[in-house]
Structures are given as structure tokens and as C-alpha cells.
Amino acid sequence: MPKNISLTLSDDISAYLDALMYITNQPLEAILTQFIQRGINDHLRLYTIGHSNLSFDEFIAILRMYNITTLVDVRSEPYSKYAPHFSKKDLQYALEERGITYRYAGEYLGGRPSDKTVYQTGTIISENTSRDDYLDLVDYTLVMKRDWYHKGLRRLLDIIQETHPKSEHVVIMCSEGNPDDCHRHHLITRSLIDPSVQSLPDTPSLAIYHILKEGVLQFVNPTVFDKPEQQRLF
Numbered sequence: 001m002p003k004n005i006s007l008t009l010s011d012d013i014s015a016y017l018d019a020l021m022y023i024t025n026q027p028l029e030a031i032l033t034q035f036i037q038r039g040i041n042d043h044l045r046l047y048t049i050g051h052s053n054l055s056f057d058e059f060i061a062i063l064r065m066y067n068i069t070t071l072v073d074v075r076s077e078p079y080s081k082y083a084p085h086f087s088k089k090d091l092q093y094a095l096e097e098r099g100i101t102y103r104y105a106g107e108y109l110g111g112r113p114s115d116k117t118v119y120q121t122g123t124i125i126s127e128n129t130s131r132d133d134y135l136d137l138v139d140y141t142l143v144m145k146r147d148w149y150h151k152g153l154r155r156l157l158d159i160i161q162e163t164h165p166k167s168e169h170v171v172i173m174c175s176e177g178n179p180d181d182c183h184r185h186h187l188i189t190r191s192l193i194d195p196s197v198q199s200l201p202d203t204p205s206l207a208i209y210h211i212l213k214e215g216v217l218q219f220v221n222p223t224v225f226d227k228p229e230q231q232r233l234f
Helices: 011-024 028-042 056-065 088-097 147-166 183-193
Strands: 045-050 068-073 101-104 169-174 207-211 217-219
Touching (some): 011 028, 045 056, 045 147, 045 183, 056 068, 068 088, 183 207
Parallel strands (some): 045 169, 045 207, 068 101, 068 169
């Protein structure tokens, strides 16, 4: 929704804006909106998505909407019983056939780490561990401190910075459609934009957008993490 703001500008900036309004015959609001939009477009950004039960064609159409040319798979187990077209081998082949680069990073950025020290009980989940039990095991605040996790984040940031000059974008993908139910929000997104837990001291300023149902975007405001609750999700 529209938001009213007030600004105090220096004399030189005020004179510059007066000149722009005169030359372009546009109101101040339109000129400032253009500057802000240009800044948004130039900003480093990362998208996140959960494949859920999308068809592959629906999935590709959404990636095309946002000029996404690189997909980073952050599933610990890159397979899907219910959507087999999202299993690693098939997905990589289908994406690259359409000119989209596939990268797998589940060993570093997955929600089910193999490092037993990040599990609250000191154990690693197995095939016999129920989902309810699993939700009480992993501690993401510990994951954020691990060198192997930092390695994955650094590589992700490198990929984002490599694609940015070409006006291309990167998406991280997991399986859950709702980001509130996924570690891509509670772990990866938070450790990149929440200053209270930021994993890497040299993390560049980054805008993160969750892609929701039918391709709708949700901008992630870092303030959503001001009252963190431990989320132990895939």
C-alpha cells in the first residue's frame, strides 16, 4: 500500500531535484520513485522457492518470470517421491537443457546436516526418525556457526555476484512450498540478512524474495527475525 514519507534535503540536492522536475515535467514523487526503483534493480538479490507439487512446466515458467538462470538446490536429500521430476538427476538434465545452471549445495546448506554437533540430542536423524522427532533435533543457531555452513554461504554469494552483472538471478530451491515451513527461510535467509546472527562478517547487502504460489513475490524484511523462535524444519 502507498506510504507517505517526509524528507529533509540539503540545498544542493533540493536544487538538483527542482531542475529534474522542470526538465522532465514530472512531480517529485515520480522522480524519487524512479531513483528508488533503479536502486532496487541494481541491488544484489536472491530468490527462494519450494517446488512442492508444481509441474515442471509451471516451475520453469516461474523461473522465467524473474530471469533466474541459476538454481542452487539446498535439499539435504535431493529426491522426491511425490514429484519425481524434481529428483536431482532428472532436474539437472531438464534445467540445463533449458539453459538454466543447476548447482547442488545440500551438503553445506541443507536442513538435515550430517554434523552431529548441531543436533540437540547429539544424534543425527536416520530413516527411522519421525518428522515430529526431527523437528526437535536440529539447532539452526549452531549450524550458522559452523565452517562448513560458511563455506556454502560464501559459494552462494559468489554465484549471486557472478550472475548480477549480467542482470541474471539465482534461486535457492527446497521442497516446501511455504517458506515459513522451510529452512531456506529460518536458516539460510536469516543468516544472510539478520544482523544479529549474520554468519559471515563480510556479507554484502542483499535483497531476498520468497517466490510463493503462482509466482507471487514476498520480500523478506530483516525485521521479521526480531523476535526469533527456533524453527527446526527441513
